[in-house]
Every structure is written in structure tokens, then in C-alpha cells.
Amino acid sequence: MAMPPPAIPPIGLGGGRGRSMRRAAGDAGVQRTNDDAQATKMSCASLGYFSDGVLPLLARCPPSRKPPLINRGTWARHAAMRQVTTDFVAACLQHAQQQQQQQQQAANAEGGNSSPAEASAGAQQESSSIDSSSSSSVSQSVCQVVSLGAGSDSSWFSLQQQGWGLLPAVHYIELDYQEMVAKKARSLLASEQLLALLPDGTTATTELAGPRYSLVGADLRHLEQLEAALHRAGFDARLPTLYLAECVLIYLEPGEAARLLAAAAARAAGGGGCAAVAIYEQTRPDDAFGATMIANLEARGCPLRSVGSVPRPASQEARLAAAGWAAAAAADMAAVYHGRSSGSGSGSSSGAAGGCGGWLRPFWCGERGRIERLELLDELEEWRLMQEHYCLALGVTGQGCSWLAEGLQLDQLRALGS
Ligand SMILES: C[S@@+](CC[C@H](N)C(=O)[O-])C[C@H]1O[C@@H](n2cnc3c(N)ncnc32)[C@H](O)[C@@H]1O
Numbered sequence: 001m002a003m004p005p006p007a008i009p010p011i012g013l014g015g016g017r018g019r020s021m022r023r024a025a026g027d028a029g030v031q032r033t034n035d036d037a038q039a040t041k042m043s044c045a046s047l048g049y050f051s052d053g054v055l056p057l058l059a060r061c062p063p064s065r066k067p068p069l070i071n072r073g074t075w076a077r078h079a080a081m082r083q084v085t086t087d088f089v090a091a092c093l094q095h096a097q098q099q100q101q102q103q104q105q106a107a108n109a110e111g112g113n114s115s116p117a118e119a120s121a122g123a124q125q126e127s128s129s130i131d132s133s134s135s136s137s138v139s140q141s142v143c144q145v146v147s148l149g150a151g152s153d154s155s156w157f158s159l160q161q162q163g164w165g166l167l168p169a170v171h172y173i174e175l176d177y178q179e180m181v182a183k184k185a186r187s188l189l190a191s192e193q194l195l196a197l198l199p200d201g202t203t204a205t206t207e208l209a210g211p212r213y214s215l216v217g218a219d220l221r222h223l224e225q226l227e228a229a230l231h232r233a234g235f236d237a238r239l240p241t242l243y244l245a246e247c248v249l250i251y252l253e254p255g256e257a258a259r260l261l262a263a264a265a266a267r268a269a270g271g272g273g274c275a276a277v278a279i280y281e282q283t284r285p286d287d288a289f290g291a292t293m294i295a296n297l298e299a300r301g302c303p304l305r306s307v308g309s310v311p312r313p314a315s316q317e318a319r320l321a322a323a324g325w326a327a328a329a330a331a332d333m334a335a336v337y338h339g340r341s342s343g344s345g346s347g348s349s350s351g352a353a354g355g356c357g358g359w360l361r362p363f364w365c366g367e368r369g370r371i372e373r374l375e376l377l378d379e380l381e382e383w384r385l386m387q388e389h390y391c392l393a394l395g396v397t398g399q400g401c402s403w404l405a406e407g408l409q410l411d412q413l414r415a416l417g418s
Contacts, residue, residue, distance in 0.1 A: 026301070026302075026303075027177065028301070029300065029301030029302040030251045030302050031151075031177060031179075031180055032300075032301070032302065033151075033247065033251070033302050034060075034151030034152055034176075034180065035059075035060055035061045037151060037153075037246075037247060038055065038058070038059035038060070038061055038151065038152045038153075039059070039061045039063075039064060039066070040066050040070055040071070040074040041055055041059075041074060041078065041154075042055055042056060042059055042061070042063050042064075043063070043064060043065055043066040043070070043071055043074070044066075044071050044074045044075055044078065046063055046065070047065070047071060047374060047375070048371075048374060049071055049072075049074070049075040049078070049371050049374065050075065050078055050079075050367075051158075051162070052154055052158045053158070053161055054154045054157040054158050054161055054193070054194060054197075055152075055154040055158070057154075057187065057191050057193060057194055058152045058153075058154050058157070058184065058187055058188075058194070059152050059154075060152060060183070060187075068375040068376065068377045069377065069379060069382060069383055069386065071374075071375060072371065072372070072375075072377060072383065073333075073383075073386060073387060073390070075371050076333055076336070076337050076387065077246070077280055077333070077390070079360055079364045079367065079368070080278075080280060080333070080336055080359075080360070080392050081155075081244065081246055081278060081280060082155070082364075083360060083361055083364055084242070084244070084276075084278040084394070084408060085145060085155065085242065085244070085278075086164075086166070087361075087407050087408055087409070088143065088145070088240075088242040088276060088404070088407065088408060089143060089145075089166045089167075089169055089170055090166060090407065091403060091404055091406070091407025091408070092142050092143035092169065092240045092404075092407075093142055093143075093166060093169050094403075094407075095240070095403050095404075096142040140168070140169075141168075141169060141170060141171040141211065141212065141239065142169045142170075142239065142240070143169060143170055143171075143239050143240045143241065143242070144170065144171045144172075144173060144235065144236065144239050144240070144241040144242070145170055145171075145172045145173065145241070145242045145244060146173045146175065146230070146235070146241060146242070146243050146244070147172070147173065147174045147175065147244045147246075148175055148220060148243060148244065148245045148248050148249075148260070149175070149176055149220065149245070149246070149247070149248030149251075150174035150175060150176050150215075150244075151176055151180060151184075152184060152187075153174070153246070155172075156172040156174070156213055157194060157197055160197045160213075161197060167212075168212065170212065171211060171212055171213075171214070171233075171234070171235075171236070171239070172212065172213050172214070173213075173214045173215075173216065173230065173233045173235060174213075174214070174215045174216070175216055175217070175218055175220070175226070175229055175230075176217065177217060177218075177219060178206075178217030178218070178219075179217075180217070181206065181207055181215055181216060181217035182206040182207075182217065184215060185204060185205075185206055185207060185208055185215060188204070188208065188215075189204055198210065198213060199211065199212045199213065207232065209232060209233055209234060211234070214232075214233035214234065216229040216230070216232050216233045217229060220248070220252065220256070220260055221252060221253075221256045223259060223260070223263050226260070226263070227263075236271070237267050237268070237270055237271025237272075237273055238271045238272060238273050239271075239273055240273055240274040240275065240276075240398075240401075240404065241264075241267075241268065241273065241274075241275045241276070242275070242276045242277070242278065243264050243275065243276070243277040243278070244277075244278055245277065245278065245279045245280070245281070246278075246279075246280045246281075247280060247281055247282075248281075249261075249279060249281060249306060250281040250282055250304045250305070250306055250307055251302060251303075251304065251305060251306075252305060252306055253305050253306060254305070254306045254308070254309035254310075256306075257306045257309075257319075258309075258319060258322070258323055261277065261319065261320060261323035261324075261325070261395075262323040262324055264277060264323075265323055265324035265325050265395075265397045266324060268397050268398045269324070269397070269398070272398075272399070273398055274396070274397070274398035274399075274400075274401035274404050275396070275397050275398055275401075276394065276395065276396045276397075276404055276408060277320070277325065277393075277394065277395045278392070278393070278394055278408075279316060279330075279391075279392070279393040279394075279395075280333075280390065280391070280392050280393075281307075281310075281390070281391065282304055282307055282389055282390055282391075283307070283310070283311065283312060283313060283316070283332060283388075283389055283390060283391040284311065284312065284332070284388060284389050285304070285307045285308060285311055286311055289385055289386070289388075289389055290389055293389060294307065313330035313331050313332055313391045313393065313417045314330065314417065316328070316330040316391060316393035317329060317330050317393065317414075317417070320393065320395040323395075324397065325395035325396065325397045326396060326397040326398070326401070327395065327396045327397070327405050327410055328393065328394065328395040328396075328410075329393070329394050329395075329410040329411070329413040329414035329417060330391055330392065330393035330394070330413065330414075330417050331359065331391065331392060331413050331414075331416040331417035332387065332388045332389070332390065332391045332392075332417070333387040333388070333390040333391060333392060334384050334387035334388045335358060335359070335416040335417065336358050336359045336360065336387075336392050336413070336416065337358050337360070337368070337387060338356075338357055338358050338384075338387075339356075339357030339358045339416065340416055356368055356369075358416065359392075359409060359412055359413050359416055361409075392413065394408055394410055394413055396408065396410060
């Protein structure tokens with residue numbers, strides 16, 4: 001039987017000046033987690049796990065080589081979040097194009113302008129163009145990605161540098177503490193290479209706002225700040241929106257994380273649009289490995305404040321449902337990477353949902369084969385144990401948004417988690 005999760009001592013509780021000083025100290029600790037995240041990503045990029053030429057221009061830490069166990073876990077995190085992002089954009093484009101075709105067909109039927117055969121040929125041409133990663137037909141935003149606690153993350157710049165053809169379909173909005181945003185804005189403005197990647201029409205001060213990339217500051221614990229920041233970025237509640245929460249909600253108090261998720265679901269309902277959320281964070285705090293993981297982070301001044309409220313992938317699903325997300329799915333990263341295990345520590349898979357037994361699509365499965373040859377990993381049991389302590393949770397909400405749940409493979413992820 002599972003042990004109850006350990007109580008996580010609240011930090012920063014109390015009153016008056018002492019409270020705000022402890023809060024500020026906690027903020028510095030959580031902001032430093034960004035340096036750790038970027039250091040592990042830089043280690044991966046320098047060893048060829050994935051390519052990211054802009055990360056060294058944005059990250060605030062010197063390059064260092066991490067152990068193979070960490071590199072492989074960081075690659076799995078990168079693959080999962082990148083797959084969600086690219087699948088989301090592709091699904092949005094396809095949906096927008098289908099809607100356009102339906103409207104066109106309805107107009108044609110009314111005006112009698114073209115034959116059904118002509119209309120259908122046009123539709124096929126349109127849908128095949130979105131499969132191309134170098135599609136040149138994309139010219140305006142059909143969806144938004146909101147990266148919560150983005151830190152120095154380089155995803156948008158990296159995709160832009162690599163010339164990912166669907167990127168112009170997205171308005172990508174990054175959010176973090178005001179001071180983190182100001183530092184990132186300074187790095188961006190100081191680099192000719194990064195400046196050249198920014199699209200025309202982007203304005204820059206201590207924040208950036210533009211039609212395709214925005215960087216705005218807010219404390220995610222204060223929803224009114226968050227709403228104001230989204231407004232400054234030009235957020236459009238009518239557009240399908242993906243919220244990325246990569247190692248961020250876990251640093252909020254349970255009630256703060258729940259309110260943030262509920263506000264995102266309500267925003268979609270208010271605007272009549274579809275929304276998705278992807279959460280990657282630690283899980284299973286209540287076994288020996290989990291307790292050590294928590295103690296280590298707490299000792300470094302960045303406690304995992306909400307991990308006790310979502311101690312299992314299933315509790316991530318329950319949290320999303322309680323926050324008003326219509327569909328939710330979650331699985332630990334061992335299942336995402338390998339599929340459902342027939343025995344703990346075996347490294348084997350039972351051939352669950354997607355390619356290579358897990359949830360990753362064929363492209364990432366191919367990459368998985370490649371990166372596993374980059375560095376020898378002997379500690380397979382430790383690898384599996386570590387991945388069982390991270391999870392991926394997805395949620396989708398909005399009227400008529402089943403196309404989005406399909407595009408993100410929610411059912412497949414749920415099957416791996418159950
Ligand atoms: C572990 S880092 C992750 C950065 C990025 N998402 C990634 O995975 O590379 C956590 C980030 O969340 C941000 N963060 C944590 N709590 C926040 C809050 N209350 N408001 C705004 N940002 C916050 C931190 O400043 C930090 O940049």
C-alpha cells in the first residue's frame with residue numbers, strides 16, 4: 001500500500017516584514033532552478049543530444065558536462081515538451097485549414113462556383129501542405145503558446161533559427177518573474193544573432209511584445225499580474241492556446257497552482273476557444289528516492305511546494321479535472337519513454353500506445369535510438385527509478401476541442417498512466 005505523502009513544511013508563512021523577506025529569499029532560490037535547467041540542457045546540446053545553437057546566448061551559467069543519466073533524462077524532457085509543442089501547432093493549423101475549407105465549400109455551394117471535385121482537390125492540397133515542416137503557406141498566427149516560468153528557455157529561438165516552417169502560425173508568449181524577464185530581454189537585445197531572429201513589429205523595453213514572440217513579467221502566484229502581462233503581450237482568448245508548465249507549478253503552493261490552472265481553463269471558456277496544458281514535473285515524493293529528491297531541493301532553497309498535492313500521475317489528472325479541464329491524462333516519464341513496464345527496473349516495455357512502446361512519436365523514437373548510442377548508460381535500474389519520479393500531464397478544454405485531444409495523443413498517454 002502506498003505511504004501517505006510527507007507533509008512539506010511551508011516556507012514563507014508568517015506575517016509582516018519577516019514574511020516578505022522569507023518570500024523574497026524563496027523567490028531567489030526558485031529563480032536559480034532556471035540555471036540548473038539550462039545547465040543540463042546545455043550539457044545535452046554540447047554532446048549532440050539535440051541541437052540548440054542559441055541556448056549558450058541565453059543561459060546564464062557556464063557550460064558543464066553532466067552525467068549520462070542526467071543527460072538522457074533531460075533529453076526525454078526535451079523530447080516530450082517539444083513533441084507537445086509541435087503537435088499542438090500542427091493540430092491547430094490543420095483544424096484552421098479544415099474550417100476554412102468548410103467555409104469555402106459552403107460559400108461555393110451557395111454561389112455554385114466550383115464543383116465538389118474541385119473543392120475536394122483543393123482540400124487535399126491544403127492538408128498535405130501542413131505536413132511539410134518547411135511549409136511556406138503559413139503567414140499568420142492561428143494559435144498561442146504560453147510558456148509559464150520560461151526562464152532562459154530557448155525553444156522559440158531555437159525553432160526560429162532552425163527555420164521550423166510552422167512557427168509563423170504561433171504567437172509564443174514567455175512569462176517569468178519581472179526580474180528574470182528583464183535579464184532575458186537584456187541578453188536578447190545585446191546579441192545581434194538573437195536580435196536577427198526577432199520578427200518585425202516586435203517592441204522591446206524591459207519586456208518584449210510582438211505578433212509572434214513576446215516576453216512579459218508576472219509573478220504567477222498573482223493572477224491579476226498574470227492577466228495584465230498576458231494583455232501586454234497581446235494574448236487573444238479566442239485562439240487555441242497551449243500552456244507549457246515545465247518544472248514550474250511544483251514550486252508554487254498547491255492552492256496557487258490550482259488557481260493558475262483554473263484561470264487558464266476559465267480563460268478558454270470565456271473566449272470560446274480551445275486550450276491545452278502540458279505539465280512536466282516531479283512526482284512520487286513518498287518513497288525513498290522521492291524523499292531524497294525533495295530533501296535535496298529543499299536544502300538548496302527551492303522546495304517542491306506542491307508535490308504533496310499531486311503525488312501520482314493520477315493526481316495530476318484529478319487536479320486538472322478539478323480546475324475545470326474537460327480531459328486530462330498523465331503518466332510517469334518511464335512510461336512515456338519505454339511504455340508500461342512489466343516489471344520495475346527491467347527497462348522492458350509492454351508495447352503500449354505510440355512508437356517504441358511509449359508515447360513518443362516515430363521521429364522521437366528514431367532520435368531515442370540515436371541518443372542512446374551517444375553515451376553508455378550502465379545504471380538501467382537507476383535510470384528507470386529516476387524517470388518514475390518525473391511525470392507528464394496533459395489537459396484539454398473548450399467546446400468542440402476533441403481535435404486537440406487527438407492531436408496531442410491524450411488517450412495514448414492516459415493508457416500508459418493507468
Ligand atoms: C526550473 S525553472 C524552469 C525553466 C523552464 N521552464 C525550463 O524548463 O527550462 C523554473 C522557472 O519558473 C520560474 N518561476 C517559479 N515560480 C514563479 C512565479 N511565482 N512567477 C514567475 N515565475 C516563476 C522561475 O523563475 C524559473 O525561471
